[in-house]
Amino acid sequence: MFSFLSKKKPTTAHINAQAITVQPKETLLQAALREGIDFPHSCRVGGCAACKCKLVDGRVKELTETGYILSDAELDQGYILACQSVPQTDIRIEVDLSAQAARRTATGRVVAQDKLTHDITQLRVQLNDALPYKAGQFANISIDSLSGVSRSYSFATPVQPDSQVSFFVRRVPGGVFSTAINDDSVVGQTVTVDGPMGDFWLRPSTAPMLLVAGGSGLAPVLALLQEAAAADESRPTTLLFGAREERDLYALEQIQEIARQWRGPFRFIPVLSAETVPDSWRGKRGLVVDQIPEVLEVGTHAYLCGPPPMIDSATALLKQHGIPGAHIHADRFTTLHDVVAVAA
Numbered sequence: 231m232f233s234f235l236s237k238k239k240p241t242t243a244h245i246n247a248q249a250i251t252v253q254p255k256e257t258l259l260q261a262a263l264r265e266g267i268d269f270p271h272s273c274r275v276g277g278c279a280a281c282k283c284k285l286v287d288g289r290v291k292e293l294t295e296t297g298y299i300l301s302d303a304e305l306d307q308g309y310i311l312a313c314q315s316v317p318q319t320d321i322r323i324e325v326d327l328s329a330q331a332a333r334r335t336a337t338g339r340v341v342a343q344d345k346l347t348h349d350i351t352q353l354r355v356q357l358n359d360a361l362p363y364k365a366g367q368f369a370n371i372s373i374d375s376l377s378g379v380s381r382s383y384s385f386a387t388p389v390q391p392d393s394q395v396s397f398f399v400r401r402v403p404g405g406v407f408s409t410a411i412n413d414d415s416v417v418g419q420t421v422t423v424d425g426p427m428g429d430f431w432l433r434p435s436t437a438p439m440l441l442v443a444g445g446s447g448l449a450p451v452l453a454l455l456q457e458a459a460a461a462d463e464s465r466p467t468t469l470l471f472g473a474r475e476e477r478d479l480y481a482l483e484q485i486q487e488i489a490r491q492w493r494g495p496f497r498f499i500p501v502l503s504a505e506t507v508p509d510s511w512r513g514k515r516g517l518v519v520d521q522i523p524e525v526l527e528v529g530t531h532a533y534l535c536g537p538p539p540m541i542d543s544a545t546a547l548l549k550q551h552g553i554p555g556a557h558i559h560a561d562r563f564t565t566l567h568d569v570v571a572v573a574a
């Protein structure tokens with residue numbers, strides 16, 4: 231009798247204008263997919279942020295801590311992960327459903343593996359068909375030799391007329407996919423590219439722009455800048471690129487070319503955090519985030535990409551300097567390690 235009385239009841243979720251029923255213990259994503267809504271998603275385990283949506287009313291229980299994948303700015307604005315959220319009351323959600331409609335699975339072949347640094351490889355894939363995406367977005371990639379393994383990587387160029395796509399893959403210690411791309415030959419293998427996903431793209435504005443990239447986080451930032459330069463962008467722009475040592479810097483010629491094409495002021499500041507050889511580096515030293523106050527202009531819009539700790543400290547610092555969350559855009563390169571760590 232008691233347990234009957236305390237049994238949880240279904241709740242109603244309004245997804246944009248559509249109402250659906252969510253069963254007790256069901257996640258918002260499970261309910262939406264069951265009801266036939268093409269809700270954006272990918273990993274379903276809280277690892278990719280593809281199912282990110284805005285909770286505008288009601289309460290959810292989160293199955294995992296989402297602070298590792300959503301930025302502070304997004305959390306402040308009420309963003310949740312649909313795959314990790316079980317409604318506790320009736321809720322109202324806003325989500326861009328067109329994103330999922332644009333997503334498709336393309337196949338292709340690896341045509342090159344170019345070493346960019348000792349631990350970053352550019353993977354070039356010739357797709358069989360065009361795959362439209364916005365510069366800054368990512369896709370889930372899988373290759374023949376690693377069946378059942380799929381990982382997220384950001385497109386490192388804007389859409390190319392020949393349907394070739396590129397990804398910068400940094401070797402993660404103990405990582406299955408990134409080690410194969412950096413250490414084994416995969417040229418000629420069939421590749422599946424599932425995308426595009428993500429909302430890291432350049433918002434139209436004339437405000438000064440600050441881009442902060444760490445390691446392979448330069449991939450979407452380069453794509454975004456190349457696309458903007460080709461469109462004659464002129465807004466004052468600063469690119470901070472954080473690396474450990476001088477040997478970790480790459481794509482310098484591409485950045486020079488972007489700076490040459492840019493119609494307005496363009497500053498490029500590489501920052502090394504662990505260069506030990508004295509006098510070998512005459513540029514900035516320290517953590518890339520610590521350079522932000524020096525270069526920040528009034529009304530700046532920020533674009534951050536790289537490992538989660540870099541994004542968190544950059545976001546906190548930008549906020550301290552009065553940049554509102556709505557003008558901070560971030561792409562976090564979360565790994566399985568981050569997901570497992572919060573689930574533990």
Ligand SMILES: Cc1cc2nc3c(=O)[nH]c(=O)nc-3n(C[C@H](O)[C@H](O)[C@H](O)COP(=O)(O)OP(=O)(O)OC[C@H]3O[C@@H](n4cnc5c(N)ncnc54)[C@H](O)[C@@H]3O)c2cc1C
Pocket residue numbers: 277278279368381382383384385397398399400401402403404405406407408409428446447449450561562563564565566567568570
């Ligand atoms: C939106 C998005 C975009 C991304 N874009 C890029 C990009 O452009 N370039 C890039 O280099 N990376 C990017 N990443 C990261 C990328 O998706 C991979 O996570 C990364 O390459 C590691 O994959 P892997 O298969 O080599 O490692 P995995 O095998 O997934 O392992 C990753 C780490 O977790 C540890 N680990 C694995 N399993 C467990 C476990 N059960 N318990 C504890 N620890 C475990 C491993 O030892 C390793 O250290 C992106 C991630 C996201 C979410």
Ligand code: FES
Pocket residue numbers: 270271272273274275276277278279280281282311312313314
């Ligand atoms: S589908 Fe929810 S985080 Fe990947």
